[in-house]
Amino acid sequence: MATATTPDPAPDAGAASPALLDVRDLYVEFRTRDGVARAVNGVSYRVDAGETLAVLGESGSGKSVTAQALMGILDSPPGFVTGGEIRFRGQDLLQAAPEERRRIRGARMAMIFQDALSALNPVLSVGTQLGEMYEVHQGMKRKDARAKAVELMERVRIPAARSRVGDYPHQFSGGMRQRIMIAMALALEPDLIIADEPTTALDVTVQAQVMDLLADLQREYDMGLILITHDLGVVADVADRIAVMYAGRIVEHAPVHDLYRAPAHPYTRGLLDSIPRLDQKGQELYAIKGLPPSLTAIPPGCPFHPRCPRARDRCAVDRPPQYDVAPGRTSACHFWEETLRDEEPPHDR
Amino acid sequence: MTAEAILEVRDLVKHYPLTQGIVLKRQVGAVKAVDGVSFDLRKGETLGIVGESGCGKSTVAKMLVGLERPTAGAIRYRGEDITKLSGRALKAVRRNIQMVFQDPYTSLNPRMTVGDIIGEPYDIHPEVAPKGSRRQKVQELLDVVGLNPEYVNRYPHQFSGGQRQRIGIARGLALRPEIIVADEPVSALDVSVQAQVVNLLERLQSEFDLSYVFIAHDLSVVRHISDRVAVMYLGRIVETGTEDEIYGHPTHPYTQALLSAVPVPDPEAREHRVGAPPGGSRGRILLAGDVPSPADPPSGCRFRTRCWKAREVCAEVVPPLAVPEWFAGAAGPAHPSACHFAEERHVVPSE
Numbered sequence: 087m088a089t090a091t092t093p094d095p096a097p098d099a100g101a102a103s104p105a106l107l108d109v110r111d112l113y114v115e116f117r118t119r120d121g122v123a124r125a126v127n128g129v130s131y132r133v134d135a136g137e138t139l140a141v142l143g144e145s146g147s148g149k150s151v152t153a154q155a156l157m158g159i160l161d162s163p164p165g166f167v168t169g170g171e172i173r174f175r176g177q178d179l180l181q182a183a184p185e186e187r188r189r190i191r192g193a194r195m196a197m198i199f200q201d202a203l204s205a206l207n208p209v210l211s212v213g214t215q216l217g218e219m220y221e222v223h224q225g226m227k228r229k230d231a232r233a234k235a236v237e238l239m240e241r242v243r244i245p246a247a248r249s250r251v252g253d254y255p256h257q258f259s260g261g262m263r264q265r266i267m268i269a270m271a272l273a274l275e276p277d278l279i280i281a282d283e284p285t286t287a288l289d290v291t292v293q294a295q296v297m298d299l300l301a302d303l304q305r306e307y308d309m310g311l312i313l314i315t316h317d318l319g320v321v322a323d324v325a326d327r328i329a330v331m332y333a334g335r336i337v338e339h340a341p342v343h344d345l346y347r348a349p350a351h352p353y354t355r356g357l358l359d360s361i362p363r364l365d366q367k368g369q370e371l372y373a374i375k376g377l378p379p380s381l382t383a384i385p386p387g388c389p390f391h392p393r394c395p396r397a398r399d400r401c402a403v404d405r406p407p408q409y410d411v412a413p414g415r416t417s418a419c420h421f422w423e424e425t426l427r428d429e430e431p432p433h434d435r
Numbered sequence: 436m437t438a439e440a441i442l443e444v445r446d447l448v449k450h451y452p453l454t455q456g457i458v459l460k461r462q463v464g465a466v467k468a469v470d471g472v473s474f475d476l477r478k479g480e481t482l483g484i485v486g487e488s489g490c491g492k493s494t495v496a497k498m499l500v501g502l503e504r505p506t507a508g509a510i511r512y513r514g515e516d517i518t519k520l521s522g523r524a525l526k527a528v529r530r531n532i533q534m535v536f537q538d539p540y541t542s543l544n545p546r547m548t549v550g551d552i553i554g555e556p557y558d559i560h561p562e563v564a565p566k567g568s569r570r571q572k573v574q575e576l577l578d579v580v581g582l583n584p585e586y587v588n589r590y591p592h593q594f595s596g597g598q599r600q601r602i603g604i605a606r607g608l609a610l611r612p613e614i615i616v617a618d619e620p621v622s623a624l625d626v627s628v629q630a631q632v633v634n635l636l637e638r639l640q641s642e643f644d645l646s647y648v649f650i651a652h653d654l655s656v657v658r659h660i661s662d663r664v665a666v667m668y669l670g671r672i673v674e675t676g677t678e679d680e681i682y683g684h685p686t687h688p689y690t691q692a693l694l695s696a697v698p699v700p701d702p703e704a705r706e707h708r709v710g711a712p713p714g715g716s717r718g719r720i721l722l723a724g725d726v727p728s729p730a731d732p733p734s735g736c737r738f739r740t741r742c743w744k745a746r747e748v749c750a751e752v753v754p755p756l757a758v759p760e761w762f763a764g765a766a767g768p769a770h771p772s773a774c775h776f777a778e779e780r781h782v783v784p785s786e
Binding site: 144145245259261262289290291292293294295297298316317318319320321322323325342343346356357358360361362363364365370371372373374375377378 | 487488595597598625626627628629630631633634637652653654655656658659660682692693694696697698699700701702703704719721722724725783784
């Protein structure tokens with residue numbers, strides 16, 4: 087972190103404005119003593135400026151690993167990107183030199199982590215940590231960087247920013263720490279923010295404050311936002327589009343309203359049916375049977391077939407491609423049409 | 436469901452002393468984790484306790500099962516105050532009140548087999564299962580919670596999170612208790628597994644005629660499983676009532692804010708969220724600031740520092756947890772609410 091570089095104005099690589107971020111057929115694996123864990127198996131998605139893509143999945147679905155690969159912060163070894171492209175404004179980041187990637191990371195794309203207490207350095211004041219962004223990336227003097235840090239803290243609505251800029255992370259509450267994480271991500275006005283479970287560790291009233299702040303800032307700066315979460319409620323609240331992941335694959339990709347109205351993949355249907363609702367006093371909850379697969383032994387064919395109420399013989403051998411359900415909407419289920427119509431499955435659930 | 440109360444909690448208080456000095460420790464204050472909590476648990480019902488972190492709900496749970504001694508107050512089990520008991524009498528009572536913990540990863544001893552974990556309660560209460568019959572009892576329990584009885588000799592790390600929580604539940608059931616106190620039993624689980632465990636808890640309740648105290652921060656899960664609900668804030672219950680009274684007719688501003696903050700899994704709700712107050716954002720009641728420190732709670736009503744209705748009286752007079760007189764006789768809102776200015780507001784979209 088020694089060299090101070092001024093950011094390139096990044097000439098828009100011409101031609102019919104490429105997507106802000108375009109991930110194509112990404113593969114990531116972890117080589118461990120117990121075998122190769124295939125965490126990401128051919129993931130493709132794109133995000134445009136001002137748009138929110140939610141990546142929804144349970145633990146082990148590969149949603150966070152995908153994000154780490156995008157940012158170039160994958161633990162390697164044991165993690166390796168083994169295929170695919172990550173195009174940021176047309177430029178393939180996987181082919182870029184480490185120096186170039188470092189310039190992009192933080193300045194053009196930034197990440198917000200789940201656990202702000204462990205993501206922030208406990209022995210440096212928040213002002214120092216925020217100011218460091220400007221010192222390292224823009225070669226700013228310490229005093230000016232400090233002033234910018236105060237400005238950032240005000241922008242994420244931290245009360246009494248001027249007097250708190252010298253405080254340490256442990257002196258802030260969970261919600262305030264998450265605001266500092268957001269401030270840090272925003273510091274260099276990136277084009278894309280990746281937020282990995284940004285509110286999971288927060289209480290519900292604080293979660294609402296933080297999500298609101300994030301949504302407002304995104305609108306203000308016209309940023310692209312990738313929101314990684316397991317919470318179907320948060321997704322419904324802020325996302326434009328959703329990619330649902332299971333066992334390292336996107337199983338359904340759809341505009342948010344369409345997905346909630348009529349899911350086109352049995353896994354999505356199962357998730358929606360299995361959550362208790364605040365607005366309903368339900369009877370027995372629908373429960374998806376079984377457990378998510380181990381990434382070292384992903385079932386052949388459709389990885390969801392051992393748990394799927396619609397599974398047929400074909401599903402155990404024939405891996406479903408991404409079927410086009412509608413423009414901008416895909417499903418990786420051979421039987422997406424009957425799923426979409428919510429017909430009774432061929433045999434008992 | 437107007438069965439007898441098998442557990443009566445009255446004015447329960449837990450203060451943790453704050454000390455200064457190393458040799459001569461002086462008490463300089465107290466963290467008032469729980470500060471006057473009263474409720475009844477009736478036979479066969481589920482009482483949900485909700486609140487944000489630091490509100491004291493887990494401390495209440497620990498006192499119910501005897502893991503913490505209350506500073507003051509009474510917990511009466513079948514009329515007998517268990518906070519006054521000790522020795523053999525306390526042991527006998529504890530058998531009937533068991534706990535299921537939040538984190539299935541840290542609440543099971545990694546060096547013990549599943550059989551030993553579930554069978555351990557029998558070491559303390561051998562009268563329930565004589566030595567020879569234990570293995571069979573443990574296998575029956577595994578079967579009851581939906582695990583393969585042949586797994587008795589496996590270790591916790593060989594199970595997934597959901598399966599481990601089933602092991603924790605089997606251990607809670609081992610002594611055939613009447614009451615189970617479950618502290619965030621599903622919050623560490625994935626969505627698709629959470630439903631399995633919630634259904635299991637409901638099935639066991641009717642099978643064994645259990646009463647549950649179900650503690651959680653997830654308001655949707657609490658609504659699903661509870662008959663009655665108590666909302667806690669900073670060591671006190673601010674509102675209590677049946678599931679429909681709390682979710683359908685909340686009258687305390689904190690309950691209203693809490694409910695309105697929950698994201699509903701329906702994108703249509705984004706546009707027309709109900710009950711939007713002035714100044715709220717996207718139809719939410721957004722509370723300002725954070726929960727004050729329980730070492731120095733605000734005078735009067737503890738919620739007043741974040742409340743948009745607060746007036747002078749709120750700083751001076753502690754609002755009692757009682758049915759506000761202006762609601763007397765009204766079907767929905769007539770339930771105990773600790774607010775000087777309680778008024779009904781619909782914040783949860785109706786079905």
